[in-house]
Amino acid sequence: MAKSEKINFSTPSGFPEFLPGEKRLEVYLLDTIRKVYESYGFTPIETPAVERLEVLQAKGNQGDNIIYSINPILPPNRQAEKDKAGETGSEARALKFDQTVPLAAYIARNLNNLTFPFARYQMDIVFRGERAKDGRFRQFRQCDIDVVGRRELSLFYDAQMPAIIAEIFEAINIGDFLIRINNRKVLTGFFKSVGVEAEKIKSCIGIIDTLEKVGEAKVKQELEKEGVLVEQAQKIIDFINIKGTADEILDKLKYLAQSASEAEIFNLGVTELETVISGVRNLGVGENRFCIDLSIARGLDYYTGTVYETSLVGHEALGSICSGGRYEELVGVFLGEKMPGVGISIGLTRLISRLLKAGILNPLTPTPTQAIVVNLQEDLMPVYLNVSQKLRKAGINVVTNFEQRPLGKQFQQAEKQGIQFCVIIGSEEAAAQKAALKDLKTREQIEVSLENLAEEIRSRLV
């Protein structure tokens, strides 16, 4: 076969792929996350990768995102079908860029077949046409949960989110993390109370959200650009810098609430925050796992109450590894109904890529294989196949070596792939219904009867 010199077979920029050991790590993380989500009753859904463009663009849904439309390309031998393929002239369609707009569409499509509050998880791939740099991808997997109610939704759902985040990151075991909790109503109310005009509050919250990235001076400057007075800006900065334990901050907020009692929304936010914190404690989340951080705002427009960010202690520069919040106007958009929701999202592709680079996570072995039945004599193949099947039935992942290579090479290959066991059977062993079992982890080699082989392997599996 002639080599196709001219084909550029590299992945398109921003569309990542993992090596097997990295993909196995992703599968392990997906399993772990799924297990926690399901333990709280979240059920899986998957929406199509493609939605009608009018859905993705409805009501400003597209936001700041570059999305990808899809257009059919006929194969050379079917060009004549241009007008009858049912694919040309069809409605405009595009790849989903998040899982929230599709959730709204899914609920609208299946309203009568769902039970509310509807608690779902979704771990699909989404697409955004961002510049492929700074660890940003154009295709990535997000692990989202949301609970959506009709008209009302208890604040205890907000309290559950930090419990879920804590369980996941404890299970993944990537060191200390801190869930930072705030409430948008507290921010909005405070901005109002210092005299910021109502229509400027959202953009001011957007500016606050950049604090960690750009620093205090820049935030102040941006607030002033927005028309906030120097004095107001200072009050805001002082407010979002309030530090202390959750209880100390709640006390300060309640004191401020009394003195600014005309700010109804501020008071409501403080009460919500207090309820959420008390729920988080009742759910057994450790005090070292969460805090109130009044500077957390979340850039996204649609949050209306509780907001979360999660940082990895000692690795804050990685940014938030799990974020989310409460929203009111998002999910009911297609139905014209009030459907409050609260959700969190783990940007898994980005998380894995950053944690691998930082050495906080490591790839798994490149294969799930736990034992190799080596190939000593071609005529013993029926025995090798039979032994392999028996081990599989006992729950062990097995490769039978069909290639005839020197035994040393076969050991080497197993070791290189991180496979723990080699099962060695020559004619003598076959006749005696035995095998030599080499444990590449301990470098031990023992003789085992075929009958006890699976048990022996299982008891030694690391």
Next chain:
Amino acid sequence: MAKSEKINFSTPSGFPEFLPGEKRLEVYLLDTIRKVYESYGFTPIETPAVERLEVLQAKGNQGDNIIYSINPILPPNRQAEKDKAGETGSEARALKFDQTVPLAAYIARNLNNLTFPFARYQMDIVFRGERAKDGRFRQFRQCDIDVVGRRELSLFYDAQMPAIIAEIFEAINIGDFLIRINNRKVLTGFFKSVGVEAEKIKSCIGIIDTLEKVGEAKVKQELEKEGVLVEQAQKIIDFINIKGTADEILDKLKYLAQSASEAEIFNLGVTELETVISGVRNLGVGENRFCIDLSIARGLDYYTGTVYETSLVGHEALGSICSGGRYEELVGVFLGEKMPGVGISIGLTRLISRLLKAGILNPLTPTPTQAIVVNLQEDLMPVYLNVSQKLRKAGINVVTNFEQRPLGKQFQQAEKQGIQFCVIIGSEEAAAQKAALKDLKTREQIEVSLENLAEEIRSRLV
């Protein structure tokens, strides 16, 4: 919120989505398939949904498929970036339409980081612009395995495929199935031996492949259209109709091989088929699970040896539920290297959709929740949260009811969703560290101490 009357929020035609109970069925099937694949040492990979168009179209890769190119759409507020978004003017890209071309690209991209024979599974979503009818989808998930060698690949890998197919469909428990095995060389050799011209053989095999769909008369007619003589066509029809046990058919083939001993490729095919069948037996596949069927050809051009189809006994009209085969020239295309491979594919989306429609499979319950802690008194919420967390720690999927509804409604809601248990705690129970446990499957209600609650639920879980 005003209802958006004009937005068509239905899924685009051909882009399916499942209800939660159906998605849960898919997740269960994916887990089952994955477990079997991994037990044979196949490792997961995932290639990007998007490849360069030149990769998908290289060397006739596109085949008969309509593919989807992707093109960036900037949001209204970023139109000014048209030329600097790094997304316009970039290379042509399209969504993958199968997992074989991307496998070839993946191997070319990661050659030095992979161990050969490279055995991988891939359960990604692929996209084809087909007419969305006849249960065909434009987006669907395929569960593929392939083993790829460098230069050589043992026929025992071909023998493993039926063992894997059998294990999966036995685990899924959808009734009797039959794996039909053939070898393309046998067909090619026989066609040669009856005098069909070499350059017509591939298209003749394509015609044979339609036998089950269009019937014998039509196949004969099509063969004759292709220039095959009436007499030759009859010989071909007689040949592919040879029936019997695997051994009987092998005997007949060996007899034919002797009498047509000039047909080297036929002989090679018969030997390969015999080796594969013997391997299938050594792997313990039941005799009722497989057969030789000389009419199985697989439409796809690229198969060169063993081919498989799997039919559901009594539901043959559903078509093949798992197919595949051996190929030589496919995977090395980007490297200009001979990389023989053998693989199978389960078209999972289509399979689920057809088996649900035929009533052979049923959706799971719409939620993974196993127990609901009902809400009797808001002031007991701390107790409810605490009990819920204890049950979760014991591995039970639990929802705490935050909504205050009449108890009967809460039972109803649990039952509707197929949730087995309700945990009922009023002030008396809370004080006595007890709960009433209602089993909605048996209609029994018992009193249990909170300490024994998890154990009691686990022992009764259906």
